[in-house]
Amino acid sequence: MSPLPREELYRVARQTLLPGFGIPQQEALHGTHVFVIGAGGLGCPLMQQLAAAGVGEISVIDDDTVDLTNIHRQILFGTHDVGRPKVDVAAEKLRQLQTGIVVHAIRDRFTVDNAVGYLRGVDILVDGSDTFATKFLAADAAEITGTPLVWGSVLRYRGDCAVWWSGPGAESGVGMRDLYPLQPDPDSVPDCATAGVLGVTTSVVAGLMSTELIQFATGMNHDRVGLSSIYDALTASVTHFRVPHDPARELTTQLQQDYGSAACAVPDADAAAATAPEMFEDLRDGAAAIDVREAGEAAIDDFFFAAGTEHYHLPTSVWQDDPEVARCLLDSLQAEGQRKAWVYCASGKRSANFISTFAADAKQRGINMLNVAGGITSQPAAFHGIPKH
Known part of the structure; x- marks a missing residue:
């Protein structure tokens, strides 16, 4: 007799009919x-x-x-x-x-x-x-x-x-x-x-x-x-x-002290950074804003909903595939007389990458680019177009 309850045996009956998978295997699984x-x-x-x-x-x-x-x-x-x-x-x-x-x-x-x-x-x-x-x-x-x-x-x-x-x-x-x-x-x-x-x-x-x-x-x-x-x-x-066993590899016998931070962590030195309230203050004075999130992210969270501000959307997947698109955007900002542009994403990492990638281009055009510290997910709900759960 199996030690498994009769109800459990009945519940998994179709499984224990399998060739090579009987009551002993079910008991092992239990x-x-x-x-x-x-x-x-x-x-x-x-x-x-x-x-x-x-x-x-x-x-x-x-x-x-x-x-x-x-x-x-x-x-x-x-x-x-x-x-x-x-x-x-x-x-x-x-x-x-x-x-x-x-x-x-x-x-x-x-x-x-x-x-x-x-x-x-x-x-x-x-x-x-x-x-x-x-x-x-x-x-x-x-x-x-x-x-x-x-x-x-x-x-x-x-x-x-x-x-x-x-x-x-x-x-x-x-x-x-x-x-x-x-x-x-x-x-x-x-x-x-x-x-x-x-x-x-x-x-x-x-x-x-x-x-x-x-x-x-x-x-x-x-x-x-x-x-x-x-x-x-x-x-x-x-x-x-x-994957073969590597006989030259020493087995792990103790954990490391640190396995690193989360994937979206951004070093402070990645780009000049400030907070969303500072950005909104600049936007009221006419500064530009560049959203480097993907279209799906922007669709579910319109960061500028509260401010009703016009901004530029340049997904990271687009500018990484064709950097000239970003340079054309900077040309447009220069033509409009912009001297400051805020760049943002969810965590602050992609925006920091954008700023570091095009730092020389922006400097050449007289544009100072700033990163939203921590990205928009770290900002108060009042700045977002949807409530946060």
């Missing part, structure tokens, strides 16, 4: 404790799939609240959940899927101080984060503790996933640092808030991650450790390549 970093685009569909499949214990860590922009890909949330802690909403939904599931809703950040401690008693770690800092921290914590890591990422129309397992108990296994020995610059790849992401792609990649996890947890296939999968949404194709 006894697995999965720790998920991030209740976001990957974490939401993945947790939904794992709870439905019969994983018996899930811990989820996230310190964020539900925002309206999350819902197109974070499928555990609805509009009525806006403003609520993500982990609380996720826990409620998972308990509705499986009676008796144990869900630990952790409203916190996964940090150097708590990472190793959180992995005590965990069978599999899932990295659904969206920054290099967290991904390398998760990989190192997994290797230190010998915890198998199911890893995934999504950006635009592409997604990646793999299972890594190295460290105690898997000394000759393959870890993420066998593929990426060094942590890249956080600004070398844009995040989904600025580059965009096709919502359904996150569910597809989460499905690939869930399938890998189920195979690993049930002992069906450990040969996939180190096999990286790349999904292309536009061609509906998945390609694979195997």
Whole structure:
């Protein structure tokens, strides 16, 4: 007789009919404790799939609240959940899927101080984060503790996933640092808030991650450790390549003191900067303003709604592809007699890049460019065209 409740066996009956996946595999899945970093685009569909499949214990860590922009890909949330802690909403939904599931809703950040401690008693770690800092921290914590890591990422129309397992108990296994020995610059790849992401792609990649996890947890296939999968949404194709163990690489035995700041952090020296109130004061005196956000960002948040000010919109994707467009804009400002131009984006990074890229051009035309410190997301709601959640 199986120790699983009869109701649970009935709920997953279609799954236990599969060749090679019977009651023993279902029991193994029920006894697995999965720790998920991030209740976001990957974490939401993945947790939904794992709870439905019969994983018996899930811990989820996230310190964020539900925002309206999350819902197109974070499928555990609805509009009525806006403003609520993500982990609380996720826990409620998972308990509705499986009676008796144990869900630990952790409203916190996964940090150097708590990472190793959180992995005590965990069978599999899932990295659904969206920054290099967290991904390398998760990989190192997994290797230190010998915890198998199911890893995934999504950006635009592409997604990646793999299972890594190295460290105690898997000394000759393959870890993420066998593929990426060094942590890249956080600004070398844009995040989904600025580059965009096709919502359904996150569910597809989460499905690939869930399938890998189920195979690993049930002992069906450990040969996939180190096999990286790349999904292309536009061609509906998945390609694979195997990452070998690097015998020359020393295993990680302790965490770094610092894994870097968020991807959109902007050094103070990037560009001359001031605050939105100072900008609006200048605008009343006739200064120019240049919005380098993408069209979709500008459509949902008209930063100049409150002021009713005319401004220029030059998306970063446009001027990076054709820098002459920016120089033509500066020519127009010069012709209009402008001597000061404010440049802004969501975080202050893209606007700082614009200013540094065209600093010499602006100086040649007698134009002083200034950056909105921290970007417009750090500014009071009164400056925005929509309320902030």
